[in-house]
Amino acid sequence: MSEPATPAGPGSAPAEPAGGYRVLARKYRPASFDDLIGQEPMVRTVSNAFETGRIPQAWILTGVRGVGKTTTARILARALNYELPDGSITGPTIHMPTMGVHCQAIIESRHIDVLEMDAASHNSVDDVRQINDAVRYAPVSARYKVYILDEVHMLSGAAFNALLKTLEEPPPHAKFIFATTEIRKVPVTVLSRCQRFDLRRVEGAVLVKHLAGIAAKEGVEIEEAALALVARAAEGSVRDSLSLLDQAIAHAAGAVRAEDVRQMLGLADRVRVVDLFEHLMKGDIAAALTELRAQYDIGADPAVVLSDLAEFTHFVTRVKVVPSVADDVSLSEAERTRGRDFASKLSMRVLSRTWQMLLKGVSEVQASGRPVAAAEMVLVRIAYAADLPTPDEVIRSLNGESALPAPRPSGNGGGGGGAGVSASQGFAPRAVARGSAAVSPRSAEDPVAHEQAPPTVALTTFEQLVAFVAEKRDIATRMTLERDVRLVRYEDGQLEIALEASAPRTFVHEFQRKLTTWTGKRWIVVVSKEQGAQTLREKQEEQRAEVERGVQADPLVQAVLSRFPGAKIVGVTQAAPEAVDVPPEPELNEDDED
Structure with missing residues (x-):
């Protein structure tokens, strides 16, 4: 997609028509290679190909929605047919400082020699046959006949086969440009005949800068935090970011604040998400549940809250591995600062465990009929797992190397609430007084806590x-x-x-x-x-078989089996021995002894 193009300037989109509003995604659509953002590798390759005259007969552009596939196809068609009224340009070029003879018609998709076809609705062999029949004729006014097939993966198998011969040996005046979001559905026979470009997601910092420029041109006052929220929600799609910006401007009806964007998207405050993460890492269940309810009461979706927690957990993990990740300007200052603090104190095992529990919890909340209750149970599990030892600590304790550490500055554990965490406090496990001893929150209810020092047991067989x-x-x-x-x-x-x-x-x-x-x-x-x-098990089976053989040899059992043909013994149950009343021995008198 593009840097904000001035509608009245050279190389830009046409001016806004009178009497109608054009959405930002169309109004600021790029019209030249200079306007594209986030696709530098593709621009460099195409530029070198045009300058050296190594122009292929077909391109295929792939990527997620909204990164500029169709727009790039139109720019390529314009560059192939760029021509000035004075005839000073005699061949394809990527340098298009002013609008050429064919540029306006190509941008508006109405040029007779640049044919755009939606493959989703024109996917039959008959549609491809029309292309094969028309491609033989020379262009009417332009330098090349350009066929742009959007969502080309929707063509049927027969249609792809019908296109192969023309695609491999097209006339010199014909060029093909394909666009698709599902590159794996395109047959390899087609891919091998095209030059492929994978358009990347646009980075958050680039999107923020792009949106800020458009907001300035539109005369809209917008907070930088609001731009960061829009860029994050767009997930690298420029079209999505412009659509969300359009919606945010309409929603705010004035200056656009971050709070307006949160309400529009149903997001929780990022600072409050970080606070919730801190409560969980300290094992403060009461504070975590209170914070979740507070966010739910102001309209935050429980599944979105857990997704934000998972995203922040992922961010802290990345910061722990690559500290420069915290320099991303699309993140708030609180996220960057506190993210570095968490990364220095939490261990990788704890972060991985939290990520797995959140990932599983999000699906549980989405499938639950009571999302907020399911989210609360997920937070309870995470908080109670906060001061559990990691597997390596358990193994060391079982081998007698060292006892489980109580305060773990590099791990997480219980603790009271609080806005911040000092270096000395860290994330020490919580302890509650019971009598004269301090015990873990789970020691009273988890039987495992009482098995730390079991009595010695002797087993002789x-x-x-x-x-x-x-x-x-x-x-x-x-x-x-x-x-x-x-x-x-x-x-x-x-x-x-x-x-x-x-x-x-x-x-x-x-x-x-x-x-x-x-x-x-x-x-x-x-x-x-x-x-x-x-x-x-083998001994038991052998004993059972021996008992069955003994029972089967009994005359009464043999008589029953002969009386009922096909019957067999499926099991033998030994009756409990009956109690025998033994009369007491008579007492002997002295006379009896004589």
């Missing part, structure tokens, strides 16, 4: 070990022990086993870690190359 795992209600580990583990040697604290192919790859490491945690002493679990004994 492998069967006792399996029963002990069953008591811990670890179903996955018990199933693996019964189904995939063959015992080789066993001692209390040492286990040598052979594993079936179906066993999880991480079973040995995980099981050793769990045993150390549960029993309070060091365990060594080794995988042996020996065959090992039967698995517990």
Whole structure:
């Protein structure tokens, strides 16, 4: 797209017609290569091709909506046919300081030799056949016949095939320019015959500068923060940014403030989003829920709030990796300053965990019938996970290397509310008094908190070990022990086993870690190359089969099976032994002993 072009100046869009309003996206549409913004690689390639005379027979332009594909196609058509009334220009050129003989008609899409076709509505073989028939004739007045096919990926397969021969060997006077947002849907046979240009999203800082220039030409007073919000919402699309600017001007009916744009887009205040992020990282659930409700009451969508939180989390992560990211002018000063502060204090693991929880939470809120309640539950999960140790800290604590650190300046944890965080305070985990001891917020309600120092447990047999795992209600580990583990040697604290192919790859490491945690002493679990004994499941199956064979040999059972052909034994249930009343032994008297 373009830098703001002066309607009355050379190389610009035509002046606004009397009696009708033209939207900004059309009024400030670029008319020359000098007007394009954000597409410097493409402009450089085309410029060099025109200067050296290496002009291909076909171009294909791809990119997201609103980055200037159709506009670039018209500029190319104008450059191919640029001609001045005095005849001083005799060939294609990218330098078009004034409006040429054909420029006005090409810009307005009414030139007889520049044919624009919407492939979405003209996608049949008959439409392509008309092009094939007409391309043989020389242009009426221009230098080249130019065919612009917008949304070319909408052509049918037969239409693409019908175009291939003409596209590969067109007449010298014919040029083709294709535009598409779905480049993967274009057959490779077509792509190989075209020179491809991928138009990029326009950066936020460039968009802000572009919108500021247009607002100045329109005589509209607008805050820089409002321009940044519009540029961010446009996501790199110039047309979207101009449409949003048009809407913001109409919405404000005067000076455009950032608050007007937020209300128009249903966005939360970026500063308040940062405050909410800080509450979550400190584990202050009450403050986080209060802030979410406050934003919801003024019209913020809960899903948008979580999306903004995820976006800010992503920004902090990028700043931690590449500090220069915080210099983006499309961001507010509060975001840049506090983003650097968070990046220096939060660990990468914490940021990654928060991002994953927010990403999952956004989809939950969008699918929920009560979005604000779902959003609150997402914030509760994040806040309660704030002072959880990271996996490496858990492993170190289980191996006895060091206890879990209480205050972690580089991580996040609990803490009270507050507008700012000092370097000494950091993001230390919250502690609440209970009696004479300070405990974590979860210590009273999370049973894991009481397993930090378990009593020592002695397990003398492998069967006792399996029963002990069953008591811990670890179903996955018990199933693996019964189904995939063959015992080789066993001692209390040492286990040598052979594993079936179906066993999880991480079973040995995980099981050793769990045993150390549960029993309070060091365990060594080794995988042996020996065959090992039967698995517990195989032993159970063998015992069950033996019982069934014994039952089937019973004459009464055989009589039943013969009486009902096709019947079979599917299971044997052993009845509990009946209690036998044993009479008490008679007491012996002294006379009886004699």
